[in-house]
Amino acid sequence: MLQAQLDDGRMILLAAYRKEQIQFFRQAHFFCPACRKPVKIRAGKKVIPHFAHVHIQDCEMEGKGEGLYHLRGKLQLYHWLKNQGYTVNVEERIPNAQRRPDLLVHAKDGKKMAIEYQCASISDDELISRNEVYQQRGIKAVWILGGNRLKRTSTYLLHLPKKEQRFLMKLKQNLPLQMLYYCADTQAFCNVQHILLTGKKQTVGQFYFRSLQQTRFPQLFHPLPKHQQAIELAWKQLQSRTVAKPLTYAPRSVKKWIMQTYEKGYLLQDIPVSVLQPVEAQYSLSVPPFIWQTDLWLNQLHPATVGENITIAQLLYTCQKWATAIKPFAVHTNKHPVETYMEKLCQIGLFEQNKDGSYVKKKASPF
Secondary structure, three states, rough: OOEEEOOOOEEEHHHHHOOOHHHHHHOOOOOOOOOOOOEEEEOOOOOEEEEEEEOOOOOOOOHOOOOOHHHHHHHHHHHHHOOOOOEEEOOOOOOOOOOOOOEEEEEEHHHOOEEEEEEOOOHHHHHHHHHHHHHHOEEEEEEEEHHHHHHEEEEEEEEEEEHHHHOEEEOOOOOOOOOEEEEEEOOOEEEEEEEEOOOOOOEEEEEEEEEEEHHHHHHHHOOOOOOOHHHHHHHHHHHHHHHHHHOOOOOOOHHHHHHHHHHHHOOOOOOHHOOOOOOOOHHHEEOOOOHHHHHHHHHOOOOOOOOOOEEEHHHHHHHHHHHHOOOOOOHHHHHHHHHHHHHHHHHOOOOOOOOOOOOEOOOOOOO
């Protein structure tokens, strides 16, 4: 922990003091702010000054597993916010809850923002529990992943498995999907925006790197310039490669669907790339776009004749078996991916939306 309590009640952020002052503090008695048990000073040439329990304790502070990289990054973000005039506390306890976010920012209007700097993996239960506490108390949570978790595989590709997708953010409707990373070694942010999920671990996005000192806090949430054609090309190329690969390790439900597709006389390789479209809310479905979008075509869109109407309820019914329960906590949108997909098909002229919300087929199927 970065701070502890003196026996007179004062909270001491050890890393904010010079070496001589820290030596003086070694003569004092410090206590854990959570369990009130004794803690000791740990400081040296290669160690961020911090506190640790004298004896192993069953304490909410002891189980955080903070390494040097995490401590250093948290301290850098703390000073970065303080220097911008924000009122921010380290490891402040949320009232009536055993939660201590890495940083708690207090706005002038009384609102609070919890910043979690997450450098290690975290379970779904723990993530949901933390976010529920913040939500119940009206605290907006922002998760910044450690730069050690950033896995960029090419210019527009990011290795982003399902567990990492839980940290996707879209704090306002007019903002793009984004992931935030901060590297304590280089003292720089990586803001990944305009993300097009593929349903696989490889995800398309645009990377923006900026040093800590050149960044203001609100800038982390501003939309950044988009290389539209390059991003869409990367997505289509990735989809084409994915469709061409055999699904040897696919779940049983997907294999069953593949067999049904074969029985209808279609191979996955026969799927025209033109009907595969990226949608923002892909995270709410458990299979890649080429599966659920092909499923829509084979069950609803392809059998329909030109001029026939199809309701959104029919389309949602077809895709309900692919829904996933775990979704990002900080993405605020009510639009289902099927709705976005139909909007794309309308844009390329295959369908047209009626005033009642249904869709009329305008052209023959591209199959």
